[in-house]
């Protein structure tokens with residue numbers, strides 16, 4: 053039982069005339085030794101936790117001990133001015149709210165990681181609430197997302213410490229984009245195009261958490277990542293293409309991650325984390341720690 057490339061995944065599904073999600077379902081059963089009923093029950097539980105995380109982030113005051121995270125999701129529920137459609141704003145709100153629940157030590161599903169734990173809850177909640185997508189279809193979309201992550205994990209990385217934020221929020225966004233396209237009736241080509249387009253548009257994103265806390269820019273990036281996922285899904289469903297095959301984009305993601313300086317891999321030494329304001333915040337939060345000064349960046 054293998055799931056090592058998008059081409060192989062498609063070939064397996066087409067040769068047996070089964071949906072993409074069924075290949076992943078069988079992989080799960082085979083790898084984890086679970087029955088089919090156990091896999092579906094697990095997905096049901098995961099979706100419940102995801103929806104709770106969104107709900108909690110939107111209904112309760114959210115502020116982390118550091119103060120870096122403060123009700124970002126709630127602010128997007130009723131913004132005074134709409135730059136994007138009210139529905140699109142809600143998609144961002146759901147994702148940021150779920151990530152805030154994580155930053156405030158609430159229960160989330162780390163899919164694929166805790167840093168990116170708002171993206172899939174935001175997308176699935178949005179599909180259920182605003183597109184009337186059934187729970188069963190969302191579970192199938194989750195399986196497709198799991199297949200996307202399995203391949204990226206093998207060929208690139210899903211960890212910010214290894215491949216930068218493109219690996220975390222980028223992978224989650226790619227999983228979500230695939231799910232959106234699937235849930236809204238797209239075919240295999242469109243699903244894989246959405247993944248390729250998402251990776252293409254998140255390539256090179258660094259991991260630079262302020263004070264080493266998975267809060268800032270993480271919550272904001274969960275919001276922007278669902279925007280990119282939705283854009284990629286929209287492009288794919290409109291018949292647009294990434295031109296570059298999805299398997300090649302995954303290799304490119306791995307190459308970029310490998311070439312990334314360690315400052316940009318969760319060390320909090322570069323990017324946003326190295327700005328003077330972020331350094332001052334870090335000194336306040338960790339007065340004992342010797343932070344590398346912005347004026348003296350590592351080379």
Ligand code: SF4
Pocket residue numbers: 167168211212213216217218220221258259260261265266267268269270273318
């Ligand atoms: S900035 Fe780093 S810690 Fe934060 S979400 Fe991105 S990869 Fe995760």
